[in-house]
Amino acid sequence: MLRSLTPFALAAIVAAMPATADQAEILDPAIRAQAVALMESGLQDDIGLEFTESLTTEIGPRMAGSDAEWRARQWAMIKLKDLNFQQAYIEDxxxxxxxxxxxxxxxxxxxxxxxxxxxxxxxxxxPKDGLEAEIVRFASLADLQAAPMDSLTGKIAFIDERMVRSQDGSRDGAAVAKRGGCSQVAAAIGAVACLIRSVGADDHRMPHTGGMRRDGASGALPAAALSPPDADQLARLLERGPVTVNLNIQVKTSASAASGNVIAEVEGASLKDEIVLIGCHLDSWDLGTGAIDDAAGCGIVVAAANLIQQLPLKPKRTIRVVLYGSEEVGLFGGRAYATAHADELHKHVLAAESDFGAGRIWRLTSGVGEGALEYVAAMQGVVAPLGIILADNNSTGGPDIMFLSASGVPVLDPEQDGTDYFDLHHTPDDTFDKIDPAAFRQNVAAYAALTYIAAQTDWDFRKAAAPASEDQQE
Structure with a gap:
């Protein structure tokens, strides 16, 4: 079973699965062999887990713009320098x-x-003593959007839309949309507050926080998420007649607070001006310690880059590790990086982001030029023994690197199994003990191999498809 796969077993599997003829022509055997060796090292790596444990223990929750996020940046600088990264710096x-x-x-x-x-x-x-208002239930955000103007005057909107569990997180769109849009939509039709069923697939009496659309520091209305059992309770009470709720939310806001991206590099050699970027986000919500979301992702990419920098020879291309700031509250770090590096985005040959927990990577999607699909297939062929299949070419990358994708940077998306991701996501239960070390190390192994191949080849991941021949055009 993959869960018990050892480096020795991996080596045996890879030896028994030689590259196809096409892959052998595309990928230099020496690069393939080194990538396999990195996978073996990744499966027994402790650096990534230690990085994640230290971040979640010594810093804990890292709310964007807070003193804790500032401390996380300083902590990260020390850790990265202790790991001997050639460059480590903060972009504020x-x-x-x-x-x-x-x-x-x-x-x-x-x-x-x-x-x-x-x-x-x-x-x-x-208000300081809270507000009291009658509840009006809606089955979905769409139903709220369809409500007549002023029909919620003086009332609280309650969106009771359930989230459906999925392996790839593809069904979270509606759930996230209600969280993002409830306040603004409800305010437009007269509501005084908004409640939603938590964006989560669990049934624990533990609500999930998360960001909503807003202008500046605050949104349009007071808004809160109910734990799933409390959403059920409220729905049952509404079946019995009108329900009034007292809601009291007190917050602190500021028009401006400091944040930043922490960046480290493994300097390249002959193609050092070309960049392979691997990223995560350093901030977290404040209810848990942000282990699954996203200290694990930071531990994974840092450990992968660290394995590569320990090799005797530098990779051809520079590997840039970006620990993005303030992702949770509006993808500020991703935007800031894309803006700050706009003049060099053409030198970013490939980007990948780990921000979907610490479950096993099960498939490899991409967003590359049609002519580069053979490269992605060759890369997947190397990591296939880790249980990773090849998927489509429709990815725009993770949340922070989607700004790079929108600017034309090719992306690779090693997709994690997120079946239980939304059980923990944005809750007090997002803690280090929820990480499966074997699954975590499988991530490190995959990222190390994939990043190394991208950095050590001269492949053009923007490569367009070859023109159709006359025979193909007929």
Whole structure:
């Protein structure tokens, strides 16, 4: 089983699975052999797990723009320099700052009881003593959008849309949309606040936070997420008649707070001006310690780059590791990096991002030129013994590198198994103990091999498809 795959077993599997003729022509056997050796090292690597454990233990939650995020940047600089990265530096930027202070909700009237909620990132504050209003339930954001103008005057909108579990996270779109849009849509039709069923696939009495669309530090209304059982409870009460809820959310905001991206490099050799970027995000929400989202991703990419920099010879291309800041509250780090490096994005030959937990990578998607698909296939052939299949070429990359993709930078997307990702995502349960070390090391092995191949070849991942021949055109 892959769960118990050892480096020795991996070597045996790879030896028994020689490259296809096409792959042998594309990928230099020496590069392939070194990539396999890096995979073997990755499967027994401790650096990534130690990096993740240290970040989540010594810093803990790392809310964007907070003192804790500042400490995380300083901590990361020390760790990266201790690992002997040739360059480690911070690129500063500022963001609108939001922080929760208190959050409570309760049903009032004939069925009084507390509800378990958490404020959504960017929520406005209620009056000091809270607000009381009648609840109006909607099955989806679309239903709320279809509500008549002024039909919610003085009331609280409640979107009770469930999230469906999926391996690749593809079904999270509607759930995230309700979190992002509830406040603005409800405000436009007169509501005084918004509640949503948490964006999560679990049934624990533990709400999931997350950001919503907003202008500046705050959104349009006070907004909170109910734990799934509390959303069920509220729905059952509404079946019995009108329900009034007291909601009290207090927050701190600032028009500007310091944030930044932490960057480290493994300097290249003959093609050192060309960049292979691998990234993660350093910030987290404040309920847990941000282990799954996304300290694990940072540990994975740092460990992969560290394995490559320990090789006797430099790779041809420079490998740039970017620990993005302030992803959770609006992808500020991704935007800031793309803006700061706009003049050199043409030198970014490939980018990848680890930001979907610490589950096993199960498939490889891409967003490259049609003529470069043979390169992606060759790369997948190397990591296939890790249980990674080849998928489509429709990826735009992870959240932070999608700005690079939009600017024409090719992306590679080693997709993790996210079946249980939204059980932990943005909750107090996002802690280090939830990481499976074997799955984590499989990620390190895959990232090390894929990054090395991209950095050691001279492949053009923007390569267009070859023109059709006359026979093909007929």
């Amino acid at each position: 930027f500022n963001i609108p700052f939001w922080e929760r202070v208190t959050e409570t909700a309760s049903v009032v009237g004939p069925n009084p009881q507390k509800l378990v909620v958490t404020a959504l990132g960017g929520s406005k504050a209620t």
